[in-house]
Amino acid sequence: MLLTLSTTHRPATDLGFLLHKNPARAQTVEIGAGTAHVFYPEATDERCTVALLLEVDPIALVRGSRGAEGFSLGQYVNDRPYAASSLLAVALGKAFASARRGVSKERPELPGTALPLEVHLPALSCRGGAEMARRFFEPLGWTVDARAVPLDPEFPQWGDSRYVDLRLTGTLRLADAINHLYVALPVLDDAKHYWVGTDEVDKLLRAGGGWLAGHPERELITRRYLAHRGSLARQAMARLAEVDDLDTERLDDAVPEEPVDTPVPLVLQRHGAVLAALRSAGATRVLDLGCGDGALLRALLDERQLTEIVGVDVSARALEIAARRLHLDRLPERQRDRITLRQGALTYTDARLRGYDAAVLMEVVEHLDPDRLPALERTVFADAAPGTVVVTTPNVEHNVRYENLAAGSMRHRDHRFEWTRAEFADWASGVAGRHGYAVRFVPVGSDDPEVGPPTQMAVFTRTAQEAAA
Missing domain, CATH: 3.30.1610.20 (Hen1, N-terminal domain)
Incomplete structure (x- = not known):
């Protein structure tokens, strides 16, 4: 050969x-x-x-x-x-x-x-x-x-x-x-x-570092590489979801096995926390800013109260993958009319983003260089100014709980920084004060008494005075 x-x-x-x-x-x-x-x-x-x-x-x-x-x-x-x-x-x-x-x-x-x-x-x-x-x-x-x-x-x-x-x-x-x-x-x-034994999981994650977690066919790739051994596939998917800090989904029935008591992957807990915040806000028109390949968009489509969903990302390729992943070409017309994908940079004013009930930045801010955060703040909180903004980001203090993450390393190779809880609170409180929002903080994942949760979430709500203005 x-x-x-x-x-x-x-x-x-x-x-x-x-x-x-x-x-x-x-x-x-x-x-x-x-x-x-x-x-x-x-x-x-x-x-x-x-x-x-x-x-x-x-x-x-x-x-x-x-x-x-x-x-x-x-x-x-x-x-x-x-x-x-x-x-x-x-x-x-x-x-x-x-x-x-x-x-x-x-x-x-x-x-x-x-x-x-x-x-x-x-x-x-x-x-x-x-x-x-x-x-x-x-x-x-x-x-x-x-x-x-x-x-x-x-x-x-x-x-x-x-x-x-x-x-x-x-x-x-x-x-x-x-x-x-x-x-x-x-x-x-x-x-x-x-x-194929347990060491094959490590081989797959080493070779797939930086690309497998974001691949639209990662479930199929994982199952096939691990010879359709369900327990190994689930182990690999859980590690991709938590350590690589990217999306994963539950495996389908291609590898049937007796049900086991496994923890809910962090990414699914993150989705649940975001959706709960949107429901609490009564949002019907939502922006998914930095939507990537559409992981959250799929969950948003399942929320019947959402009448308009807009996914925005700077990467045209990511949007193409999202369209394929969501099967936009095969969605019923009523469903297809609810969702729009747009290419755009979150650090530049875009008039099309104004007038929405809520905006979500799920695992987005840490991918920007720190000196670009003020531009993101202006675009989202001053120009678009939705009623609610939901931001999630890794809690760097929790990284010590990941055995496979080297000391001092970040969860993903593209992260420009990862904040402590105090650093995130300081940034979020400053943003809220400058733009007329109140902010509350929600732990996502197991809230470790020593190092806090793996993901931290801030929910910004425009104050009544600012909304009236």
Whole structure:
């Protein structure tokens, strides 16, 4: 099985420094089921291509297998030596381990640089076909050319096989690209050649750091990567929701299992607190500012008293994902008329945001540089001036309760800051006083007696005098 990765970054041979593999010589890496060869078919300043070729030893593969695949001969006669799958993912992870971590001693500035990249997998095992490949890679910023491989070109009436010829192009960090592929290969194949245990959860979260929590297909990705083991999938989703501080949903019935007594994920508690505040305010027309890929919008649509819902985000791609996630093209007309998605920056005045009952900034303020907060304050509280504003943000004091979060780290790589309870109260009280609002504070999640809740929420309500003015 073969994978090639190319760049036209100048000089293109910088690819060798990122991969820790010299373009001038071929290298081999042994894995349990065979030998991986790393070599460069081309290496010039204009274009450089690295190839990863995996030779599978079918006897070694059978010795390490979990059992027969349907029938005895099937252990020896199958697609494993030819189609990209979890075998290639293992080779990729081992051959390019340093590149996956994003380190380069010779060129320390390179790992953080987005490069023009091209990836080619001529034979990818893909359960779900070309459409499934697009669902995985397009939200990650790739342009996808996925073409189904016919069962037999001489007999087109036989239809397509489960394999696709996949080409990806995009401008990304190399470490991100490799981690995308590392997760994608077993997920698209929907099978693994080795036993899936609890350590696979850690592998998935490491490789998916920074992108998996926000992926619209994260539930499917998690289930498939963890071989549809329901307990492991739920564990992974809960960790994504709490540590990465991004959205998650309950898994569907694809992995039925006896019900277990598990805590409600923090993100669902956050949704519940926001909705309760909106109900208490009697809001019917609501802004979701910084709506991202539409997690809260889905919950807002379920609130029948809301007659108008507007999602605003600076990212056009996030809004596209939100539209797909909400199935806007398939909603009944009455439902579709209730919701609008708009692109806009929250630090610039937008007259379209005026006149609404309430605005929500759920896990938004911490993604802004501190010197941009006054502009956000002016846009929301002075220009738009809704009757109620609901703001949620992480409580940094609670971070010590997360065992997998390194000391001093923030919950998400894009956070510019995380406030203590006193810092949040000081900011919110100042905003309220400057713009004629009263503010109250609500803990979200378990309110730890020592470090407080994981999420802190402020509910701003315009005073009667200000509303009359």
